[in-house]
Amino acid sequence: MSDSFDLPAFDLGEPVQPQKAEAYRVLARKYRPQTFAELIGQDAMVTTLGNAIKRGRLAHAFLLTGVRGVGKTSTARLIAKALNCIGPDGEGGPTIDPCGVCEPCRAIAEGRHIDVIEMDAASHTGVDDVREIIDASRYAAVSARYKIYIIDEVHMLSKNAFNALLKTLEEPPAHVKFLFATTEVNKVPVTVLSRCQRFDLRRISAEQLAAHFAFVSQAEQVEAEPEALAMIARAAEGSARDGLSILDQAIAHAGIEGGGVKAAAVRDMLGLSDRGAVRDLLGLLLVGDGLGALAALRRQYDLGVDPQAVLRALLETVHKVTLVKLGSPPEAGQANEEREAQEGWATAMSFAALHRLWQLLLKGHDEVARAALPIEACEMALLRVVHASQMPDPGELARQLAAGGPVSIPAAAPAAATPSAPPAPAEAALPDTIEGIIGVLEANGEFGLAVKLERSASVIRIDPPEMVLSSLRPLPADMVRDLIVELKRCTGRAWKVTTEDAPGAPTIRERHLETKEAIRAEILASPVVKAAFDAFPDAVLPEEELDRLVAAKRSEKA
Structure with missing residues (x-):
């Protein structure tokens, strides 16, 4: 009896391989500009380059300088594409609008073109590294129109390396172009600067950055509040890369919390003060x-x-x-x-x-x-x-001393000692309206307290020297105490300021807003404005112009 069994053979095929997850690309890399049209905030430089290419007045060396993240390296790669583009049909020449589909454009974009050499001067600082460039520059380009050397952070080259590069930089072969990028142009020797065509890339404005971040958020299918994007744009300080890194972090945070990129979450994330x-x-x-x-x-x-x-x-x-x-x-x-x-x-x-x-x-x-x-x-x-x-204005003190009169010193803050400024004449009429009280405070330099009253004081009644305010709405801290002290100082009479849990009159600010809205509605309802909107349904009346009309209308009624 045999211990072996003849079993049928089964072909199980190749074992199932786990599918590799696609590596995530951060937004700063994913949305790196691929054309000059996508390069934001550098219109002057693009115009100059475009004119130089059209007229065939191409410099042999370009120096790109600016703060971090404004697009220096991206611009260098775009220039390399613009100079080596051959068009979809293979017959094109240098252009400010590279096609992006020909082999040189695709190879440069993917960083694999044999004739476009990128070097980081921070890790290749010595004269031997530059000597390799000099030796290789003598040979013609393999497949491109120009052999292009992109040297990033060029200011970190050593003094000897700069000196070794000078002769080649001054009289390079016709097929070679040098593109230098640096954040510290002051460290680049003058002898190098004089041999390059220099472009200063500007900081990108917060408005342009916010618009760009809104486009990126939409492309990433992430909702983002305009205030949050404006906050990120301000924090980026003119750097698109810094802003996209912050936006990346904010989107990751929103993925945890839900609800998109919110201003409050960005404020907390950045540690900003409200x-x-x-x-x-x-x-x-x-x-x-x-x-x-x-x-x-x-x-x-x-x-x-x-x-x-x-x-x-x-x-x-x-x-x-x-x-x-x-x-x-x-x-x-x-x-x-x-x-x-x-x-x-x-x-x-x-x-x-x-x-x-x-x-x-x-x-x-x-x-x-x-x-x-x-x-x-x-x-x-x-x-x-x-x-x-609380200190007196030095200029006012000087004028008082020059006039030979008594020098008046403003009173200390309410939390300090009792003020000793001379009171107003006892026979002066006391203000019996909130507008009158605010006028007295402003006349005596208490502008901050006057602003508080305009915004917060809902008056129940004023019977000088007594004033009752509504406590149904929150009042600024110590406003009542400050009023008591300052009204006594300004009017010479002791005032009693209290609060009651009862409704009061609208504040001055609320009345101003109501008046403004009424005038605004009157302007928009006027026949001329209505006819204009009927004729042009998509027209928009700018807020600045509307405010100007409201101010003019208010002055007419006054």
Whole structure:
């Protein structure tokens, strides 16, 4: 009996191989520009290159300089494609619009063209590396029209390497083109600069970056809030690559949280200070509320916002207020409440006060950057701003001294000692309307408190020297206390300011908005405007023009 069995043979075929997942390409690589039309923010350079190619006035060496992520290496590859493109039919010449389908275009785009040599000067710094280029440049191109050397971060070549390159760079063979890219053009020797045609690639504007990020989000089928994209564009600081890296991170975050790329999530991810919180903090600084300012700073710090980022946001706000005071147009996509706050501060503060505030915040920013205790250094910097906000204007003091009269010193903040400024005459009539009270405060330099009243004071009744405000809506911290102190100082009478849990009249800001909307509706309903929209259904009345018409209409009614 045999122990073996004759079993039928089965052909199981090749074992099933696991399918390899396609490697993910980050957005900065996936959306690298493949044509000059896709290169954003560099129109002047593209025009110059296009004209040079059309007229056959091609330089033998190009130097591309600019900050990180503006497209230096991408531009170098596009120039290589433009010079070596032969067109779909194989008969084309150099063009500013390479076809992208011929063999040279595809090979250069894929980084495999034998006649387009890329070298990183950061890892090839020596004279031997340059000597290899010099020796190879003597031989004609294998398959392309030009042999092209792209040297990235060229400023990192050694002095000897630069010297070895000079002769070849000055008189290269006709078939050779050099393309240099650098972020630090000041480190490139003048002898090299003088042998190159230089292009300075500009920082990409935040508006262009935001539009580009919106296109990328749509292509990636990801919903993104415009405010979130604008936030990423500002954080990118003119660099498309940096912005796409941040957008990549934001999309990954949205994949976890769901609901697309949200402004709040981007703010948390970047550690940015909320704009509303920054406005509140600046308002507290300007009214001299030290305790309130420190509490607002600590709230931001507890949320993970870096103290240096808070000071940077304050500096940006002061800069924007100064531009508003100069009469600059509104920023694209700026929130109405932000613009209104800036206009209020611009009206209330002089240029001298704004410049002084800028210098104090800038000094605080530098101190925090070097401090061993950043949050404590930030608190001290803000307290210095609070103290300075109560100091007299040096120019006004000089005028008073020159006139020989008494020198008046503004009162200290409400949290400090009782003010000793001379009271107003007792016989002066007390204001009996909220507009009158605001006028008295503004006349005595209390612009911050006046702005608070305009925005928040819902009056139940005013019977001088008593005022009752509604507490149904939130009131700024210490506003009631500040009113009591400042009204006594400004009018010479002790005021009683209280709150009641009852509805009050609309605030001045609400009344202004209602009036504005009424005038806006009246303008849009006018026969001329309606006829224009009937004739051109797709027409849009710009918001700036509408605001101008509203202002003109309001002045007519006044």
